[in-house]
Amino acid sequence: MSFDLEKSKCEQAVELLKELDIDAWLVWVRETSQIADPVMELIFGGDVVWQSAFLFTKKGDKISIAGNFDTDGIKARGIFDQVIPYTQGIKDELVRQLEKYNPSKIAINYSTNDVAADGLTVGMHMILKDYLEDTPYVERLISGETLVQKLRGRKSVKEIERVKKAVAITEEIFKAAEGFVRPGMTEIEIYNLFHHEMDKHGVTSAWNDDHNPAVDAGPNKQFGHAGPIENKTKPGHLLHFDFGVRYKGYCSDIQRMFFFGKEKDIPEQVQNAFETVRDGIIAASEFIRPGVLGYEVDAIARDFVTDAGYEEYQHALGHQIGRHAHDGGGLLGPQWERYGDTVKQPVESGNLFTLEFYVTTEDYGQMSLEEDIVVTKNGCEFLSHPQKKLICIN
DSSP: OOHHHHHHHHHHHHHHOOOOSSSSHHHHHOOOTOOTTEEEEESSSSSOOOOOEEEEEETSSSEEEEEEETTHHHHHHHOOOOEEESSSSSSSHHHHHHHOOOSEEEESSSOOGGGGGOOOHHHHHHHHHHHHTSSSSSSEEEEHHHHHHHHHHOOOOOHHHHHHHHHHHHHHHHHHHHOOOOOBBBHHHHHHHHHHHHHTTOEEESGGGGGEEEEEEEOOOSSSSSSOOOOOOOOOOOOEEEOOOEEEEEEOEEEEEESSSOOGGOHHHHHHHHHHHHHHHHHHHHHOOTTOHHHHHHHOOOOOOHTOOOOSSSSSSSSSSSSSSSSSSSOOOOHHHHHHHGGGGGGTTTTTEEEEEEEEESSOOOOEEEEEEEESOOOOOOOOOOOOOOOEOO
């Protein structure tokens, strides 16, 4: 098994320590098969059992201190310069390594804004402070939020390639759906066919199986994180999908809208709603670029919606994608309490975002689309092919 991607993310972590002027980053974990710090999948790609310390320094050193039954597996990855085993307890070796480097700032993984940067449990935080109680280092602990967000958010070429492949497979399955979706089918029947296509492509769900894809038929089904029901598709109705796959550990997240009927039969209010969502996403994509803040991007689409006479959508315009469909880091959203400071972060080159929102029609339910993009030096590129018109099923 290759750990080249994890190695590259560890090297990136060292460069971020230099950029942010942080002397050391400590990933402090135990029993990760039960409670895993989200960064472990980036820097390690596996689990440990005993209390373990993964220490990265601004000088470029990468040290692992782990229980003696874990160390062979850690060494085999070839990620860390030193792999130090212990038997009875980790405290003395942890303090010894900190004394060796004497960092003035030690980033640890807690955050009030971002769950992906909040991997240190309360219990492990208490243990760490206890171990360091008689040292100067207990007063040098700082939040690693910014470091983790940049590590997750600045995708490498290999990471982007994997997301591109996940997006391509997702679009292939949507294309196949045009051939098997018919009026009179239940949402559950359609859901099962999507999973059959996923099996054919050798991919898994980007989020929980029970609501991937979300299949929403007709005007009375509210969109959200809920699974399919016995609700049936009907002529003249809309059909909404929210669907993503996981390919080699990386995710897509795309929404599409179908209409049961011919293009000439699309009601005006449905067409107007579709064009508002489609064009609002394009407007946001034309605005986004490195340096703009998340809430500024959201405002472009949000104003587009309200200017068209619709109520504003009740969520953020976009979230980052990567290892997860919701991958943490900065958001493209309004300055609402629930989003904290995540919407005040500048967009960076290499970020992968969704662009998504809905509007509600008078008689036909909600209209929602979602595209995936990569931020470039001068703007963005679509990873998905934006839906230009309703997919009509005659």
